[in-house]
Amino acid sequence: MLFTIYPWDLKSWRSAFRVAGLPGIALFCLLIGAMFQIADTTGGGGAGHSSAGAILLIRTPAIVIAFLLLLFRPRIAPMRVFDLRFAYGLFALLYLASALWSEQRVQTIGKAAELLLAGMVFFEATHDSHPIERVQGLRRITLLTMSAVGMATVLGFLARIPAFVQHRPGLITSTTAQAPFLSGNGLGYVASALLLVVLAEWQAKRLAGKAAFWQILFGLVLFSFSASRTSFGILLLSTLLVIFKRSKILAILATTGLLLAGFLFWSGILTRLQGHQNSSDFVTLSGRTVVWTAAVRQFELNPFLGVGGGIGGKVVISHIGNRYLEEMSSLHNGFLELLTGLGLVGFLLGTYMLVATTFRAWRAWDSHPEYAGTYVLIIHVWMTTIMSTGILGWMGYEVALFLCILSNIDLIAERARAFTQFAVRPVRWSEQALLPHGEAAVAESR
Numbered sequence: 001m002l003f004t005i006y007p008w009d010l011k012s013w014r015s016a017f018r019v020a021g022l023p024g025i026a027l028f029c030l031l032i033g034a035m036f037q038i039a040d041t042t043g044g045g046g047a048g049h050s051s052a053g054a055i056l057l058i059r060t061p062a063i064v065i066a067f068l069l070l071l072f073r074p075r076i077a078p079m080r081v082f083d084l085r086f087a088y089g090l091f092a093l094l095y096l097a098s099a100l101w102s103e104q105r106v107q108t109i110g111k112a113a114e115l116l117l118a119g120m121v122f123f124e125a126t127h128d129s130h131p132i133e134r135v136q137g138l139r140r141i142t143l144l145t146m147s148a149v150g151m152a153t154v155l156g157f158l159a160r161i162p163a164f165v166q167h168r169p170g171l172i173t174s175t176t177a178q179a180p181f182l183s184g185n186g187l188g189y190v191a192s193a194l195l196l197v198v199l200a201e202w203q204a205k206r207l208a209g210k211a212a213f214w215q216i217l218f219g220l221v222l223f224s225f226s227a228s229r230t231s232f233g234i235l236l237l238s239t240l241l242v243i244f245k246r247s248k249i250l251a252i253l254a255t256t257g258l259l260l261a262g263f264l265f266w267s268g269i270l271t272r273l274q275g276h277q278n279s280s281d282f283v284t285l286s287g288r289t290v291v292w293t294a295a296v297r298q299f300e301l302n303p304f305l306g307v308g309g310g311i312g313g314k315v316v317i318s319h320i321g322n323r324y325l326e327e328m329s330s331l332h333n334g335f336l337e338l339l340t341g342l343g344l345v346g347f348l349l350g351t352y353m354l355v356a357t358t359f360r361a362w363r364a365w366d367s368h369p370e371y372a373g374t375y376v377l378i379i380h381v382w383m384t385t386i387m388s389t390g391i392l393g394w395m396g397y398e399v400a401l402f403l404c405i406l407s408n409i410d411l412i413a414e415r416a417r418a419f420t421q422f423a424v425r426p427v428r429w430s431e432q433a434l435l436p437h438g439e440a441a442v443a444e445s446r
Contacts, residue, residue, distance in 0.1 A: 003140070003201050003373070005194050005215050007148035016144065019137030022073065023125040026066040027138055027400060030118055031145045033062025034395045036181045063110070066117050070124060077127035083413075084360070084406035085123065087353040092116045094346055095309040102308025103315060111310035114395035122403045132411050139374060139404040143197060146397050150190045150222045153179040157225055168227050176227035188228025189388065192235040193380045193401070195219040199242050200376035204369050234383040241379055245365060245372070294320050295336040305343040310394045312340025334385035334392030350392045357402070358382065360409045374408050377401045 004012045017024045036058050079086045096112035099105045125134040156164030157177035166178040178184045195216060202212035223235070236258070244251035298307075298316045307315050313331035331337050339347045358378050365375040381402050384390040391402045 002211075003207055004211070005143055005147045005198060006218065007144055007151050009144075012140065013144055016137045016140040020125065020134055020141060021128070022069050023121045023134070024137055024141050026069040026117065027121045028141055028145060029062040029066040029069070030114060030121070030395065031142060031397060031400060033059040033066075034114060035145070035149055035397060059110070063113055063117065066121075067113075070117065070120050074120075074124070075127045076120075076123045077131070079123075079410070083410045084353065084357050085119070085126070085410050087349070087356070088119055088403065088406060089123075091346070091349050091353055092119050094342060094349060098305065098309040098342055098346070101305060102311060104308060104311045107314075108308045108310050111394040115399065118395060118399055118403060122407045126407055126411060132408065132415075135404055135407045135411065136374070139401070142397055142400040142404065143194065146190045147194055147222075149179075149182055150187055150194070153177050153182045153187050154222055154225050166227055170225065170227050171229070171232060172224045177225040178227070184227025185231065185388070186228075188223060188226030188231025189234070189380075189384055190397070191219050191223035191226060192231045192238065193377065193397075195223065195235060196238045196242070196376055196380055197373045199239065201373040203242060203246050204372040206370065206373065230383075230387045234380065234387070237383070238376070238379045242376060291316065291320065291331055292333060292336055295331050295333075295340050298340050299336075299343070302340075303344055305345060306339070306341045309341050309346070310337075312342075313337050313389075313393070316340055330389050330393060332388055334388070334390035337389055338392040353406075354381070354385070354391065357406045357409065360413075361405055364409055364412055368412055371408055371412075374404055378405055381405070 002012070006012065017028075020027070077085075079089075092112065092115040095115055096109070099108045099112065102108040122135070122138065125131065125138060128134060153164060154177050156179055157175075164177060164179050166176045166184045168176055168184060170176040170184070176184045177187055179187075182190070198207065198212055198215045198219060201207040202209065207215075223231070240251060240255060240258075243254055295313070295316045298312070298319075306312055313336070316331060331340070335347070335351070338350045342350070361375040361378045365372060381391055381398055384398050385392055389396065389398075391398050
């Protein structure tokens with residue numbers, strides 16, 4: 001399969017679905033349901049507060065279709081206790097169990113169902129023959145879906161549709177793109193992930209230079225219309241780590257150059273990053289630090305099991321007593337979403353899953369550079385989990401990318417164990433067979 005992130009490339013879509021099979025269609029349904037969260041504009045709830053109509057008409061049917069597709073041939077790949085897929089399964093089950101004490105059970109059950117079904121997609125895909133290729137197909141479906149949503153947002157902005165225009169300056173433009181289903185920050189996260197994968201694929205020599213150039217240009221076009229300054233930091237840091245994997249000397253030179261430029265042009269950079277934000281919003285990261293402080297206080301009230309999966313941030317924001325901050329869609333930190341939602345138990349399990357995947361992906365990147373385009377996404381997972389919900393909040397494209405990473409790692413380790421178990425060993429010759437022919441005959445006569 002020739003790698004491409006162009007959403008208009010029908011051959012790429014067709015080949016990805018052909019390789020992934022029914023799990024690929026199920027994953028596509030889950031991604032559409034999770035990403036097309038139409039904002040509830042009637043209640044002033046912000047982009048992350050989905051309207052009831054969107055949940056009933058988009059998200060619920062997507063979950064039901066995905067469930068029916070996976071029910072057609074329900075199979076789970078054999079797993080070991082220390083497999084990363086096993087840890088994810090425990091995490092999703094804990095998320096579902098938290099509905100027993102959740103303050104908003106319907107929302108917790110719905111979000112837990114999405115996480116469980118996403119896990120089942122990969123559990124079933126890794127059961128069949130050629131499981132690594134099927135995981136790669138699932139990764140391509142995820143990236144193409146992200147690209148399509150990002151392109152639709154930019155096209156709406158260029159057409160000057162009011163709902164797609166955000167009157168907030170970006171790094172380049174005076175207004176930025178958004179959509180009822182994708183925020184300006186979200187567009188930046190999507191574009192940075194696409195750019196990161198293309199760079200890694202090119203570095204691994206799985207993508208020709210000319211093809212990589214045009215795909216990078218496409219990603220930069222999406223990125224240029226985003227409103228996210230944090231995604232710029234994500235892209236910058238991630239690119240440096242990709243260069244580090246290619247050449248440590250080049251990475252040191254690039255880092256030195258950036259630090260020197262930052263020192264010389266610090267005031268201009270700060271002014272550009274701040275834009276038209278007031279100083280208090282800029283210092284508090286658009287109110288993030290205020291909400292994070294309130295989340296720690298909420299955790300102290302329910303330290304062990306939290307208030308329920310997927311609603312920790314909503315409970316914090318609803319009691320914060322600030323009309324501007326009450327419009328925030330989440331805590332903008334996956335670790336705090338997890339800490340307030342599932343308490344210390346869920347936090348330890350989720351953190352173990354993320355840290356273990358990171359260490360194994362970093363090692364696998366060196367031994368299996370052909371999958372660099374998969375392993376590189378662990379950097380994006382970390383950054384979005386710190387500055388957004390990432391993989392520890394609820395279902396989103398980050399969860400699908402994370403499942404691609406950990407499934408690939410498990411399958412590579414499983415293949416290595418199989419090669420070790422069935423390795424051809426030299427036959428041990430008996431001492432009698434090593435004797436000269438005459439001496440062997442004498443020994444036989446004795």
